[in-house]
Amino acid sequence: MAKVEVEYTTYLREALDTMAHGGLLLACADEAGRPNAMTIGWGTVGVIWGKPIFVVLVRPSRYTYELIEKAGAFTVNVPTKDLKVAVAFCGTVSGREYDKFAEKGLTAIDGEKVGVPSIEECVVHYECKVVHKNDVLREVLDGEIDASAYPAGDYHRLYYGEILGTYATEDAAEKLGEA
Numbered sequence: 788m789a790k791v792e793v794e795y796t797t798y799l800r801e802a803l804d805t806m807a808h809g810g811l812l813l814a815c816a817d818e819a820g821r822p823n824a825m826t827i828g829w830g831t832v833g834v835i836w837g838k839p840i841f842v843v844l845v846r847p848s849r850y851t852y853e854l855i856e857k858a859g860a861f862t863v864n865v866p867t868k869d870l871k872v873a874v875a876f877c878g879t880v881s882g883r884e885y886d887k888f889a890e891k892g893l894t895a896i897d898g899e900k901v902g903v904p905s906i907e908e909c910v911v912h913y914e915c916k917v918v919h920k921n922d923v924l925r926e927v928l929d930g931e932i933d934a935s936a937y938p939a940g941d942y943h944r945l946y947y948g949e950i951l952g953t954y955a956t957e958d959a960a961e962k963l964g965e966a
């Protein structure tokens with residue numbers, strides 16, 4: 788379905804709710820344009836430096852980490868409930884071993900504002916350009932969080948993506964409201 792440009796705030800509540808209950812799909816691509824997607828459950832959206840920013844947290848062990856380091860951009864895609872199986876797949880296998888788009892029938896569409904793809908089957912896309920990054924530092928992290936989230940020492944890198952464009956299907960509200 789064709790997408791229209793919307794404000795980044797339009798579907799924010801639905802996006803954050805989906806992230807907390809199932810996950811969003813973070814997409815990027817390699818230098819040859821081969822797309823990859825991974826599920827994310829952690830992230831935040833707000834205003835920094837006077838710009839709308841989507842912050843995602845990616846562990847260095849992820850293939851996506853390598854891709855974002857090279858591409859300097861990513862998209863965050865909001866799936867509907869009918870993509871549950873694809874979201875689970877993208878959150879458990881790596882793009883190093885699988886072509887997740889081919890395996891789950893996902894379609895990569897060119898970004899309007901960034902050089903990495905969005906996922907056609909999702910109803911909302913945030914196109915983001917990396918404007919800053921930093922790593923979670925054990926030395927200044929709460930001990931309880933350190934113990935529960937980082938037993939293997941795989942500390943996330945935070946990517947601050949300036950949201951250059953947000954696109955949604957005309958039925959996004961209806962689709963995201965479906966039980």
Ligand SMILES: Cc1cc2nc3c(=O)[nH]c(=O)nc-3n(C[C@H](O)[C@H](O)[C@H](O)COP(=O)(O)O)c2cc1C
Binds near residue numbers: 852
């Ligand atoms: C619900 C859910 C949420 C997840 N959230 C994150 C996250 O925020 N950051 C992260 O680094 N990995 C997260 N993961 C794990 C990655 O999605 C998973 O390791 C994935 O296979 C990485 O794919 P890649 O190697 O192709 O990048 C999550 C997995 C699930 C199932």
